[in-house]
Amino acid sequence: MKSRILSPSLLSADFSNLAEALKLCEEKKSGAVHIDVMDGHFVPQITYGQPVIKSVRKLTSLPFDVHLMVERPEEMVDTFAQAGADWITFHQEATVHIDRLISHIHSLGKKAGISIVPSTPVSAIKEILPEVDLVLVMTVNPGFGGQKLIPYCVEKIAELDLIRKEKNYNYLISVDGGINNETLPSVLEAGVDVVVSGSAFFNGSFNWEA
């Protein structure tokens, strides 16, 4: 059976006790830790940045799956790489020179991911699919935890899985937003590899068996 990776989103953790949150990630068989970076422009809120990531980096050896919800991500990837990010995912909607930025992330020795918001079709990233290590399909409008999954976004996971098989591409498909025990089966069925869960994971209701 294909192995799937759980990547809990720290956005729903208690920020006053990130050490405890990371311990929980390890105990619950996570394969990575999802870190949502928000700049107050691409999305309304501001979360945490490089100094916080650097500080918690020493608490776990799990890969840091950094999701940049920021404008002009090209100005920040070097410092996120230095802070300890392992996978660096930025938004198709946030910058123009995507091909160049993917190459640059690779030159830093990191995995490069591209993310699309619900209204962006898979066709918008078609050209760079052979270059990326990860495609993060947002199944809610980015910016907040605890929202409901938007069903039409799941079709994009299936589409990406089909393209990957047809073209022999190697990217992982990740899903982010509204994943809980009810919605998990549909995204697994669609072909997802990396499952991000924030509120359901940290409220203790999420059953991860994959």
Ligand code: DX5
């Ligand atoms: C939303 C973030 C998500 C968020 C998911 O903009 O990118 O990673 O934490 O939270 P849930 O699982 O609660 O939808």
Ligand code: ZN
């Ligand atoms: Zn995220």
